[in-house]
Amino acid sequence: MKHTVETVPAPLPPDDYFMMGDEASxxxxxxxxxxxxxxxxxxxxxxxxVRMVHxxxxxxxSFIQMEDExxxxxxxxxxxxxxxxxxxxxxxxxxxxxxxxIGYAAMTEAPLVxxxxxxxxxxxxxxxxxxxxxxxxxxxxxxxxxxIIALSPWSVQEAYDLTIDAFNLAxxxxxxxxxxxxxxxxxxxxxxxxxxxxxxxxxxxxxxMPPFDTDDENGVPPMPAFGQxxxxxxxxxxxxxxxFRKTQDSAAHQRLVGRLxxxxxxxxxxxxxxxxxxxxxAEILVVAxxxxxxxxxxxxxxxxxxxxxxxxxxxxxLWPFPEAGLKLAAKSVERVxxxxxxxxxxxxxxxxILHRDVVPITQVDGEGMRPQSxxxxxxxxxxxxx
Amino acid sequence: MSRQLYPHLRLDVFxxxxxxxxxxxxxxxxxxxxxxxxxxxxxxxxxxxxxxxxAWIPSPHFNADTLHTTHGRPIAFATGARLANPGLNVVVxxxxxxxxxxxxxxxxxxxxxxxxxxxxxxxxxxxxxxxxQVAPTTPEGCFTQTSxxxxxxxxxxxxxxxxxxxxxxxARHTVxxxxxxxxxxxxxxxxxxxxxxxxxxxxxxxYGKLNDTPTLADFHNQMKGQYVDRRRYDRMNxxxxxxxxxxxxxxxxADTITPPIDKGSSFIPPSSGLGSSSNPPxxxxxxxxxxxxxxxxxxxxxx
Ligand SMILES: Cc1ncc(C[n+]2csc(CCOP(=O)(O)OP(=O)(O)O)c2C)c(N)n1
Ligand code: SF4
Ligand SMILES: [Mg+2]
Numbered sequence: 135m136k137h138t139v140e141t142v143p144a145p146l147p148p149d150d151y152f153m154m155g156d157e158a159s160x161x162x163x164x165x166x167x168x169x170x171x172x173x174x175x176x177x178x179x180x181x182x183x184v185r186m187v188h189x190x191x192x193x194x195x196s197f198i199q200m201e202d203e204x205x206x207x208x209x210x211x212x213x214x215x216x217x218x219x220x221x222x223x224x225x226x227x228x229x230x231x232x233x234x235x236i237g238y239a240a241m242t243e244a245p246l247v248x249x250x251x252x253x254x255x256x257x258x259x260x261x262x263x264x265x266x267x268x269x270x271x272x273x274x275x276x277x278x279x280x281x282i283i284a285l286s287p288w289s290v291q292e293a294y295d296l297t298i299d300a301f302n303l304a305x306x307x308x309x310x311x312x313x314x315x316x317x318x319x320x321x322x323x324x325x326x327x328x329x330x331x332x333x334x335x336x337x338x339x340x341x342x343m344p345p346f347d348t349d350d351e352n353g354v355p356p357m358p359a360f361g362q363x364x365x366x367x368x369x370x371x372x373x374x375x376x377x378f379r380k381t382q383d384s385a386a387h388q389r390l391v392g393r394l395x396x397x398x399x400x401x402x403x404x405x406x407x408x409x410x411x412x413x414x415x416a417e418i419l420v421v422a423x424x425x426x427x428x429x430x431x432x433x434x435x436x437x438x439x440x441x442x443x444x445x446x447x448x449x450x451x452l453w454p455f456p457e458a459g460l461k462l463a464a465k466s467v468e469r470v471x472x473x474x475x476x477x478x479x480x481x482x483x484x485x486x487i488l489h490r491d492v493v494p495i496t497q498v499d500g501e502g503m504r505p506q507s508x509x510x511x512x513x514x515x516x517x518x519x520x
Numbered sequence: 521m522s523r524q525l526y527p528h529l530r531l532d533v534f535x536x537x538x539x540x541x542x543x544x545x546x547x548x549x550x551x552x553x554x555x556x557x558x559x560x561x562x563x564x565x566x567x568x569x570x571x572x573x574x575a576w577i578p579s580p581h582f583n584a585d586t587l588h589t590t591h592g593r594p595i596a597f598a599t600g601a602r603l604a605n606p607g608l609n610v611v612v613x614x615x616x617x618x619x620x621x622x623x624x625x626x627x628x629x630x631x632x633x634x635x636x637x638x639x640x641x642x643x644x645x646x647x648x649x650x651x652x653q654v655a656p657t658t659p660e661g662c663f664t665q666t667s668x669x670x671x672x673x674x675x676x677x678x679x680x681x682x683x684x685x686x687x688x689x690x691a692r693h694t695v696x697x698x699x700x701x702x703x704x705x706x707x708x709x710x711x712x713x714x715x716x717x718x719x720x721x722x723x724x725x726x727y728g729k730l731n732d733t734p735t736l737a738d739f740h741n742q743m744k745g746q747y748v749d750r751r752r753y754d755r756m757n758x759x760x761x762x763x764x765x766x767x768x769x770x771x772x773x774a775d776t777i778t779p780p781i782d783k784g785s786s787f788i789p790p791s792s793g794l795g796s797s798s799n800p801p802x803x804x805x806x807x808x809x810x811x812x813x814x815x816x817x818x819x820x821x822x823x
Contacts, residue, residue: 170604196603198781201629205596208589208626212568212600215587216608220600238590360585360601361608363563367580369588378533378580379588 135338135350137306142167145193146328155293155319156223158326159249160185162297163221165332168247169195170218172209174202177261178317179223179251186221203228207235207248214244215368217359219301223249226268227258229275236310237276238370240394243308243346243357245337247300248272250312251320254475254500263500264317266424269479272312273453279391281398283405284312284453286423290324296450302335303405307397308354314452316475318425318502346390347375353397398454406456409448410463412438416445418512419467421460421484421492423449426473426503433473433508444512452480457487464488471495473508525552528562530583537576541728541736543721546695547642548577550719551613554705565609568598570623572649574615574642574721592622595630598637606636606782611709616643616657620676624656628685631714636780638708638715641678644723652726663730682716683770688777689715691769694743695722704769713780720747 145164153161160182171186183199190197196213200206203224210220224232229250239246250272254265272284283303285296297313304311340356345366348355355375358364367377372387380386398405412434413419422430427448434444447463449456464470470488472481473495481494495511497503529552538545555562567578571591579588589597594612602610612619619627619641630637646664647653654667657678661670679690689711693701701719708715722728722739733739750768753761
């Protein structure tokens with residue numbers, strides 16, 4: 135079923151503000167109508183949580199610091215089913231702890247938003263340094279088949295805008311949605327322009343209708359809340375349209391999981407977003423996202439000054455990946471490069487979509503991507519540069 | 521059970537999947553009667569459970585909102601639901617493994633916070649659903665699949681654990697003390713704060729089979745000597761107390777109970793699907809180019 139749309143005045147007076155990415159994400163959440171936050175402190179996401187404690191007090195929402203990230207994601211799901219628009223924020227290690235809950239949220243189709251401010255390295259790594267190592271974790275971290283949506287901001291402005299979009303997409307598709315920022319954006323301070331109004335999408339509702347199946351071709355059933363007399367049966371076990379456990383019924387299993395995956399895959403091109411720069415005559419295509427895309431934009435103009443016809447493809451949604459847009463962008467280029475602050479993650483997706491060799495440019499030194507790393511990579515002077 | 525209570529059950533899913541002699545069925549009945557005694561509105565009550573045989577007590581049997589969660593996490597889910605909508609009565613029903621092993625952290629923190637939820641732990645002193653492995657509640661020396669020579673670890677006393685964590689209302693009965701159990705559950709359901717009830721419940725299939733109590737009657741005989749009213753227990757000397765377990769209710773003195781944390785929340789969820797009204801602008805921000813920030817929170821460098 136289709137979501138409903140509401141337009142409200144932006145909670146912050148329309149103006150230009152100067153703030154940190156983490157703070158802009160918090161403001162985006164408040165603008166999107168977030169009224170529940172549960173979290174556990176972790177660098178570099180804590181500033182976002184700290185801002186939420188104040189802003190939710192001011193806006194009559196609920197805030198709780200839980201005992202761990204497993205508790206946080208669990209509390210979000212409970213709140214989501216109680217009718218709230220919930221959010222948490224974390225970084226790699228916390229995200230790892232949330233994985234079972236994320237699978238549960240996908241299985242029970244509970245809208246919620248996780249802002250992941252990525253940091254460098256596996257395990258505790260370098261807590262205060264940027265990285266983009268969670269691309270696959272958000273997508274495949276929980277067991278078995280499911281889909282999520284993940285957005286990647288490249289500026290503080292987008293930390294605000296994409297957090298709003300994340301709430302809307304989570305509600306419209308009843309799916310856990312991620313803002314995959316990194317420390318470079320989370321701790322960056324720059325201008326944010328707040329507009330007059332904010333559009334809020336709300337999960338579809340239809341009292342009395344089954345909450346776990348639909349004939350609607352978009353595959354999104356209506357979602358009631360606890361306390362409305364619907365006598366809901368919510369379970370992470372395989373279930374039928376009304377929520378009764380069907381743990382031995384293969385048709386029910388196939389139908390449910392097929393719909394969970396299908397409702398996102400079938401809408402992928404609708405959800406997917408990207409931007410392109412200097413593609414018209416490009417012979418070299420750089421595919422970059424998040425903070426790396428800023429460096430890539432600088433790199434392509436530098437390369438062009440030197441006569442290299444370089445262009446940029448910037449996905450705003452990493453999951454689902456803008457496949458059609460990428461294919462179009464890569465159609466007549468000679469080589470494709472993917473600079474990343476990891477040892478090569480999105481590059482695999484790009485290779486899969488384009489069916490051709492793609493050159494990874496990896497900068498894994500706990501620093502934000504440098505334009506020079508990309509320039510060197512494109513000129514073939516550096517492949518694995520750490 | 522009186523027919524008047526039938527509307528609160530999803531009769532089409534009965535009989536329960538429980539083994540013959542399982543104590544969880546007795547607890548199921550006691551819960552329904554206690555809900556009735558307490559006079560709570562079933563349509564404003566959310567039952568949350570984890571994973572295990574015990575977690576099936578409310579889901580799908582109770583004709584109310586039920587949230588059958590991941591293993592060990594029902595209290596954390598319940599915390600979110602209760603904070604988001606303080607108009608809901610939130611009742612957790614789950615097993616000893618679920619609530620005190622994998623989920624032990626959430627249990628002690630909910631008790632410490634004094635969040636206004638009721639937690640009922642069906643303690644069969646074993647992991648029933650997975651085939652009878654040792655639990656943190658298995659008495660020393662008892663046999664399970666994973667303690668084939670008798671458990672070597674001392675078990676938790678769940679009531680003392682929750683009291684130690686600050687639990688305001690703590691109680692224990694066996695399912696054989698069904699009248700007291702219903703009375704205590706009724707009080708727990710209406711208690712204004714965190715309430716914990718341990719319902720000691722036999723698992724004849726796994727625990728009983730390996731520990732010489734293969735039937736419900738065997739459990740009854742064994743438990744009636746071992747579980748004694750706390751007033752009687754308190755009068756015993758340490759030697760007599762050694763193999764006994766006290767039952768009853770322990771409530772903190774009123775002046776030592778901190779107010780439940782969700783008292784002040786006023787967020788009411790949408791009933792129409794339209795969210796809460798737009799958030800008012802925060803106080804004192806004027807038109808300055810900096811957004812309101814009461815505290816900077818700019819600490820860098822943690823781990
Ligand atoms: C994360 C996770 N680990 C393990 C399991 C397997 N598991 C299912 S039920 C259960 C034990 C349940 O024991 P208890 O809570 O005491 O309930 P009982 O069956 O004894 O009533 C376990 C370990 C699981 N479902 N999820
Ligand atoms: S295995 Fe044990 S706890 Fe589970 S239903 Fe059977 S008797 Fe009850
Ligand atoms: Mg058990």
